[in-house]
Amino acid sequence: MQKRPFGNTxxxxxxxxxxxxxxxxxxxxxxxxxxxxxxxxGGNYIETAASYGDGESERKIGQCVSVRxxxxxxxxxxxxxxxxxxxxxxxRSLHNLNTNYVDLLIMHAVGTMEELDQILxxxxxxxxxxxxxxxxxIHHIGISMHGQPDVLICALxxxxxxxxxxxxxxxxxxxxxxxxxxxxxxxxxxxxxIILMKPVADGLLWRSAPQAFRYAFSQPxxxxxxxxxxxxxxxxxxxxxxxxxxxxxxxxxxxxxxxPELGTYVCRQCGKCMVCPENIPxxxxxxxxxxxxxxxxxxxxxxxxxxxxxxxxxxWFGNRDMAMNLYSKLEVKADxxxxxxxxxxxxxxxxxxxRKLAIADYKLAKKDIF
Numbered sequence: 001m002q003k004r005p006f007g008n009t010x011x012x013x014x015x016x017x018x019x020x021x022x023x024x025x026x027x028x029x030x031x032x033x034x035x036x037x038x039x040x041x042g043g044n045y046i047e048t049a050a051s052y053g054d055g056e057s058e059r060k061i062g063q064c065v066s067v068r069x070x071x072x073x074x075x076x077x078x079x080x081x082x083x084x085x086x087x088x089x090x091x092r093s094l095h096n097l098n099t100n101y102v103d104l105l106i107m108h109a110v111g112t113m114e115e116l117d118q119i120l121x122x123x124x125x126x127x128x129x130x131x132x133x134x135x136x137x138i139h140h141i142g143i144s145m146h147g148q149p150d151v152l153i154c155a156l157x158x159x160x161x162x163x164x165x166x167x168x169x170x171x172x173x174x175x176x177x178x179x180x181x182x183x184x185x186x187x188x189x190x191x192x193x194i195i196l197m198k199p200v201a202d203g204l205l206w207r208s209a210p211q212a213f214r215y216a217f218s219q220p221x222x223x224x225x226x227x228x229x230x231x232x233x234x235x236x237x238x239x240x241x242x243x244x245x246x247x248x249x250x251x252x253x254x255x256x257x258x259x260p261e262l263g264t265y266v267c268r269q270c271g272k273c274m275v276c277p278e279n280i281p282x283x284x285x286x287x288x289x290x291x292x293x294x295x296x297x298x299x300x301x302x303x304x305x306x307x308x309x310x311x312x313x314x315x316w317f318g319n320r321d322m323a324m325n326l327y328s329k330l331e332v333k334a335d336x337x338x339x340x341x342x343x344x345x346x347x348x349x350x351x352x353x354x355r356k357l358a359i360a361d362y363k364l365a366k367k368d369i370f
Contacts, residue, residue, distance in 0.1 A: 001042035007193030016241035017225035020048030049077035062098035077108035083128035147317030165195035175290030213240035218247040273343040292323035327364035334361030
């Protein structure tokens with residue numbers, strides 16, 4: 001399996017990483033098979049978190065592969081924001097994982113500037129992580145969050161974290177464009193390792209998994225981490241990694257244009273609709289809709305399973321309040337539309353811009369009815 005440098009750490013990671021969240025869904029006997037099969041096939045990065053099942057994922061990893069500890073890079077995450085809390089969390093994680101060190105400790109799901117300030121302040125979690133690093137119980141320190149990346153961008157400017165973990169897939173490319181346009185270039189300038197999570201958008205892209213993984217592996221990242229909970233899924237993911245060939249820019253553009261998941265609802269942020277005589281900022285509004293619910297609620301129900309999946313995933317990242325606040329500050333909002341239709345005529349993706357505008361306004365302005 002191809003390996004890539006992991007930032008400036010001196011480590012090299014396999015392009016496919018094993019994410020530990022979905023180990024909660026299977027018995028330890030099956031976790032044992034999957035983890036060892038992954039290592040046997042050349043994978044060398046296993047990642048979990050203290051909060052996954054209140055330590056259950058860590059305990060399964062510790063029971064199943066701690067005897068092979070020198071064969072893989074081990075990462076766990078802590079949601080604690082204080083020094084004492086992080087050190088206590090780390091002690092528990094090391095016990096669960098049956099090891100005396102982790103290669104990477106990630107500050108988990110840092111979603112607000114207030115949380116970042118707590119972590120970086122005297123007596124904060126970073127202080128605890130640096131103490132543990134000095135003691136040899138942590139080798140490297142990273143940070144993660146979901147969705148809109150302002151906090152991660154700020155974090156990498158405030159402190160030289162050695163790894164950053166963020167959402168990248170071809171669906172959310174248009175919901176959180178700042179990840180690939182701002183965060184990744186900043187991480188590269190800092191020589192920070194980039195951990196890509198959610199390559200199939202939390203399962204939304206399951207029907208298109210081969211191209212979703214190829215797209216993910218083609219990004220300028222150190223590793224793509226996937227949750228794995230059955231043998232068929234593991235073998236497919238291993239195959240995608242072992243047969244990987246870099247996707248061209250033309251192939252990526254074809255996905256952006258023609259993928260069924262993006263369809264005729266998700267805004268591609270091309271700006272060609274910006275011909276409004278009322279100066280409605282369509283791209284801003286649809287960007288905020290992406291923050292709000294990943295543009296998943298489109299007013300069309302095709303079947304029960306697809307509807308249930310989208311309802312489960314649309315608020316996964318918890319950015320609703322931020323999106324509504326940004327929308328409230330716009331000088332011209334969706335309700336200025338006079339229904340002239342010029343915008344829809346210009347959209348190269350056949351999006352009914354007027355209809356989408358009404359849906360976005362319903363979401364972002366908390367309208368009573370759509």
